[in-house]
Amino acid sequence: MKLRKLAAGSLVFCMVAGAMASSAFADEIVINYPTFQVGANTSAPAIAELVNRFNEEYAGQYRIEVEEVPGDENYADKITVQIASSETLPPVVYGAGQKLLDLALQADAVKDISEAVDADPDWAAMYTESWEEVNCRDGKKYASSMESEMIGYFYNKELFEQAGIDGPAATWDEFFEDLDKLKEAGITPLAMDTADGAWCTQLLVGAYLASTEEGMEFLKTKYPTDYNNEAMINAMAKAQELYQNYTTLDAVGGAYENAANNFFSGNVAIICNGPWMISDFSDESKTEAGFADKVGAAAYPDSFVYDAPIEGMFVTKQDDPALEEAAVAMVQFFTSNEAQAVALDLSGMVPASSAVEITDEILEKYPLLGEFLSQASACENRASTLTGNMVPGLEDIWDNELPNLASGASTPEDFCQVLTDFAAANPAQ
Amino acid sequence: MKRAKLSPGERAVRIFGYILMILAVIVALYPILWVILSSFKTNKEILSSGLSLPEHFSLDGYKQALEMAPIFQFFATSLMISVTATVLNVLFLSMSGYIFAKKRFRGKNILFWILSLSMVIPTTALLSPVFTVISKMGLYDTKAALIIVYIALSMPVSLMILRSTFSAIPDELEEAARMDGAGFLKNFFLVMIPCAKGGMASAAVLAFLESWNEFTFALILTSSVSTRTLPLSLSYFTAQFSFNYTALFAAITIAVIPSIVIFAFFQEQVNQSLVAGSVKG
Numbered sequence: 016m017k018l019r020k021l022a023a024g025s026l027v028f029c030m031v032a033g034a035m036a037s038s039a040f041a042d043e044i045v046i047n048y049p050t051f052q053v054g055a056n057t058s059a060p061a062i063a064e065l066v067n068r069f070n071e072e073y074a075g076q077y078r079i080e081v082e083e084v085p086g087d088e089n090y091a092d093k094i095t096v097q098i099a100s101s102e103t104l105p106p107v108v109y110g111a112g113q114k115l116l117d118l119a120l121q122a123d124a125v126k127d128i129s130e131a132v133d134a135d136p137d138w139a140a141m142y143t144e145s146w147e148e149v150n151c152r153d154g155k156k157y158a159s160s161m162e163s164e165m166i167g168y169f170y171n172k173e174l175f176e177q178a179g180i181d182g183p184a185a186t187w188d189e190f191f192e193d194l195d196k197l198k199e200a201g202i203t204p205l206a207m208d209t210a211d212g213a214w215c216t217q218l219l220v221g222a223y224l225a226s227t228e229e230g231m232e233f234l235k236t237k238y239p240t241d242y243n244n245e246a247m248i249n250a251m252a253k254a255q256e257l258y259q260n261y262t263t264l265d266a267v268g269g270a271y272e273n274a275a276n277n278f279f280s281g282n283v284a285i286i287c288n289g290p291w292m293i294s295d296f297s298d299e300s301k302t303e304a305g306f307a308d309k310v311g312a313a314a315y316p317d318s319f320v321y322d323a324p325i326e327g328m329f330v331t332k333q334d335d336p337a338l339e340e341a342a343v344a345m346v347q348f349f350t351s352n353e354a355q356a357v358a359l360d361l362s363g364m365v366p367a368s369s370a371v372e373i374t375d376e377i378l379e380k381y382p383l384l385g386e387f388l389s390q391a392s393a394c395e396n397r398a399s400t401l402t403g404n405m406v407p408g409l410e411d412i413w414d415n416e417l418p419n420l421a422s423g424a425s426t427p428e429d430f431c432q433v434l435t436d437f438a439a440a441n442p443a444q
Numbered sequence: 445m446k447r448a449k450l451s452p453g454e455r456a457v458r459i460f461g462y463i464l465m466i467l468a469v470i471v472a473l474y475p476i477l478w479v480i481l482s483s484f485k486t487n488k489e490i491l492s493s494g495l496s497l498p499e500h501f502s503l504d505g506y507k508q509a510l511e512m513a514p515i516f517q518f519f520a521t522s523l524m525i526s527v528t529a530t531v532l533n534v535l536f537l538s539m540s541g542y543i544f545a546k547k548r549f550r551g552k553n554i555l556f557w558i559l560s561l562s563m564v565i566p567t568t569a570l571l572s573p574v575f576t577v578i579s580k581m582g583l584y585d586t587k588a589a590l591i592i593v594y595i596a597l598s599m600p601v602s603l604m605i606l607r608s609t610f611s612a613i614p615d616e617l618e619e620a621a622r623m624d625g626a627g628f629l630k631n632f633f634l635v636m637i638p639c640a641k642g643g644m645a646s647a648a649v650l651a652f653l654e655s656w657n658e659f660t661f662a663l664i665l666t667s668s669v670s671t672r673t674l675p676l677s678l679s680y681f682t683a684q685f686s687f688n689y690t691a692l693f694a695a696i697t698i699a700v701i702p703s704i705v706i707f708a709f710f711q712e713q714v715n716q717s718l719v720a721g722s723v724k725g
Binding site: 047049051053054055056057082083084085086087088089092093096097099100101102211214271272273276279280288289291292295298299300301302303 | 486487488491492504512513571572573575576579660663664667668669676677679680681682683684685686687688689690691
């Protein structure tokens with residue numbers, strides 16, 4: 016009899032506890048967060064950790080449910096379709112250099128977060144001039160960055176030594192002399208590409224473009240519509256020369272992975288890319304053991320480095336104001352200095368906020384990143400990438416036309432004219 | 445029985461024929477073998493020496509593929525969605541194929557061509573409207589959404605095949621059944637369907653392959669792991685600045701095997717479907 020009472024009491028207790036727990040979680044707001052930072056993406060560990068931390072901190076109040084959308088392009092395609100369909104967007108969207116903020120703004124789908132940002136002094140302090148350029152429109156704060164696109168180049172110290180080169184060049188003249196020295200030593204100097212936006216090539220072209228005043232001004236122009244200027248034509252002429260004389264045969268038609276593999280395999284001495292590549296230098300499925308010790312990092316000649324926050328996370332307009340509030344809390348959490356420090360630690364993501372301290376522990380964990388950041392900090396000239404500022408759709412024309420430029424089928428002037436024709440016909444809204 | 449001796453000219457023609465067939469087999473099989481072999485290589489081997497054999501046979505790619513993406517769950521979902529879409533597609537389209545082939549009604553040809561024309565609308569143009577309709581129906585992120593879309597995507601091809609199939613069945617058969625007292629439904633299910641098995645199998649194979657391999661709508665119309673299909677799993681292994689080709693090819697191997705098996709078993713029907721309608725329309 017006692018046992019029965021005990022069992023009945025336990026059951027009643029469980030039911031009451033269950034009901035209380037379920038009522039506590041009934042008010043929990045779920046934020047559906049689609050992200051491409053999963054799978055092979057180098058940021059995946061950092062994002063997974065931040066989601067866990069957010070869910071712990073806001074347990075019972077807010078909860079992020081991750082929607083895995085593997086592949087950067089797939090993510091951009093999916094969000095673009097959702098914007099075009101005028102359907103409610105996910106509460107938080109990451110712009111991620113895919114030009115999604117302007118697209119969503121055109122559809123009047125983005126919430127102005129100025130009030131929330133200004134209410135938090137640490138958050139407001141992040142909005143420097145470069146942040147405002149990327150994340151603000153018409154004086155209103157719409158997005159918040161968590162990562163910076165700080166990019167230089169990597170070089171193979173062993174191959175440099177074989178060619179009698181002491182270290183990275185300080186000027187472009189020295190840089191091109193070094194390319195000749197490498198060639199004379201039988202070493203292919205550069206990793207280049209033409210496919211998928213020709214990432215490595217566009218970094219090199221953009222950096223060279225920044226070496227003149229006119230070029231730098233052009234590089235800093237958001238969505239230019241006229242590429243027929245002397246600096247751009249000269250830069251494309253240089254690219255043509257480099258394709259024809261200083262790179263591998265698979266550069267034409269090749270994508271980033273081909274260029275990267277040439278560098279990992281020691282086939283080329285130099286590759287332009289960002290610090291996210293550093294962890295690959297010790298990945299033995301891509302390169303030989305000990306390769307990381309052979310790699311050096313450098314800023315570009317003439318004291319130039321790519322340095323711009325990547326278009327950040329933005330909150331979209333929702334029918335439920337409570338969901339919008341939850342989304343703002345998520346963006347604030349993910350782009351806080353603490354979150355950026357976690358992302359740096361776990362995935363080597365360069366913080367977008369200058370307030371994030373690069374600790375000795377980080378420098379010990381990522382020595383090459385430390386080497387690069389110390390050089391980058393001394394650079395006087397900074398801008399965002401060439402293709403990052405192109406009008407939507409122009410990147411496809413850019414990589415379709417590059418093989419013609421590389422083979423000599425089109426001249427630098429023709430190439431710039433093609434870019435101009437498209438950009439002028441499709442200006443950004 | 446003694447074989448007729450071939451003249452030197454005939455022998456040359458036969459040898460040439462064999463050489464052509466061997467070349468065709470190599471061209472057809474090489475990409476599949478290349479993918480399977482690559483799933484045992486390292487990333488470096490794949491990019492540096494694509495044509496060579498793996499230095500060491502390792503199953504790491506398969507292990508990584510299964511760790512990075514829930515491939516088996518996606519596999520099960522793909523199978524469920526593809527089979528359901530195929531069965532419903534063939535069931536409904538055989539009904540309409542029969543009507544288009546055997547019945548007379550006003551506007552029949554115009555209606556048939558309107559339905560067939562949907563084949564030439566590019567997928568990109570369909571994305572936004574389909575997404576809106578599915579969302580408004582409350583079917584976003586459901587298996588039903590993909591099943592409906594896949595039935596529709598395979599509709600024009602299935603309709604063409606099945607209309608040709610039913611057209612090829614003699615009208616006398618139907619008339620005889622009617623004289624024996626068979627009604628419309630009995631006639632369709634017990635007389636026509638058994639005679640159209642070949643065409644139905646052809647339509648089923650093509651509809652299944654279309655559903656099994658479809659990527660874009662699966663990406664746009666689903667959000668949770670429980671509704672995602674196998675082609676999406678392949679995107680887990682390459683990012684803009686990162687790649688794991690070994691795992692990618694392991695995942696492709698897992699993904700393509702069912703398609704190859706289905707095609708191997710039903711290749712006769714597929715081949716017939718490609719020439720269906722060329723004799724009698």
